[in-house]
């Protein structure tokens with residue numbers, strides 16, 4: 001569906017992205033994750049035919065981004081980091097305009113605008129001036145203009161940036177709904193957002209791909225040990241020492257309030273043994289819980305290792 005090959009972009013002497021190669025299958029929802037300045041917007045601008053690459057190629061549904069940019073503009077919807085809104089226009093007029101520059105005819109325009117107003121929950125603000133709407137509503141208008149020509153593919157650049165927590169939840173929900181019927185590339189520097197919405201993640205750092213994998217795959221491939229959290233009621237009974245005496249326990253870290261974080265050998269399944277110790281020593285077992293590596297752990301590890309390699 002989307003095939004990117006050795007894509008490179010220089011801004012003068014500065015290399016913004018370097019030899020990016022990745023694919024996105026039809027129907028996939030892929031997260032483009034990286035810190036600020038990683039090259040996310042540059043890549044998305046190139047895929048949306050707004051910016052030419054310095055070298056490399058990309059094809060979207062077989063169309064080359066350089067040779068068939070008009071075709072590509074018909075099949076993708078793009079929400080740039082700063083949505084291209086006209087603050088003095090009303091929502092409905094602006095969306096009519098967006099539909100017309102997509103070369104829709106009179107009747108099609110009306111139907112398309114009503115459809116996106118409905119899909120993006122803009123009914124109550126259709127007549128309002130865009131500049132006076134909240135940032136959350138403005139972002140929905142941005143999404144609506146990206147959807148007005150009913151594209152199969154959506155490229156969304158940091159769609160929740162600058163929104164308050166409630167607006168973030170609403171926009172994420174809207175994207176999740178769109179994910180059911182669209183191929184989506186979504187960029188973010190917010191880790192939980194990617195984990196919540198995307199099936200696969202491309203981690204980009206300093207213009208290069210640091211990893212491409214499913215969320216589970218990423219965490220599994222980096223996991224070198226299992227982690228357990230133990231909570232008990234009665235502390236002070238040589239807990240650390242006894243836990244450390246278990247052969248497969250690598251380390252014990254006391255946490256908050258009778259909580260202990262255990263690093264164990266991979267697949268050691270120590271829950272039974274720990275429960276037995278807790279019973280024997282009357283620790284008052286409250287909870288034993290396996291902890292998975294968070295996306296944040298993965299991200300830090302990958303980006304830091306990337307730096308280490310270069311140093």
Ligand SMILES: Nc1ncnc2c1ncn2[C@@H]1O[C@H](COP(=O)(O)OP(=O)(O)O)[C@@H](O)[C@H]1O
Nearest residue numbers: 011014016034035036037038039040041042043
């Ligand atoms: N128009 C531009 N001119 C010069 N440098 C730019 C321009 N746009 C982006 N850059 C630089 O390219 C790099 C990648 O930027 P960008 O693609 O915006 O990253 P991201 O979206 O991941 O934050 C950054 O170092 C940024 O400063």
Ligand SMILES: [Mg+2]
Nearest residue numbers: 040041042081
């Ligand atoms: Mg950006």
